[in-house]
Amino acid sequence: MAAPDAAGRLGPLTDLVVQRLQVSDQVAAAKFGTGKPIDDPVREQQELAEVRAKAATLGIDPDRTAAFFEDQIAASKVVQRGLFDRWTRHPDQAPTTRPDLNVIRAELDQLTTSLLAQLVATDGVRHPGIGCRVEVAEAQLSAIVIDRLDALHRNALRTALRSVC
């Protein structure tokens, strides 16, 4: 049976947001112990410029789209910092293999394309107001249960969803 998806009209968007957080575990594993910093401002600026340009061609608001992706980046860094801290304090939990950061970044780029498509699909839902906030709450809570998110990933999810409405 396929895994159940997050509930409501923002469920598919939230599933992608959670996937991006899960890929962030791999980013942390790629960087941990290499001296590579968690923050890469050049890559971030490239990503944000790209989503701004794509938003314009897709007919969604470039500023709101960039704000959403800024939150995805901030959330990824919440995960990475949390895992660096966990693995430093408990070296037995640290990853024993190191994924290739370039491969993982290509996965993140694919997720960006899917996320943009979901931002387009949910444009009519994502207005400030109670209706949108209820949809976010429903999708968020169901994703937490379905994906069994720990406290670190729940915190990151809150950051990732803060500007959806």
Ligand SMILES: C=C(O[C@@H]1C=C(C(=O)O)C=C[C@H]1O)C(=O)O
């Ligand atoms: C994910 C990475 O780590 C950070 C988070 C980024 C993101 O979420 O897109 C981009 C650059 C880094 O500041 C990465 O280096 O690729």
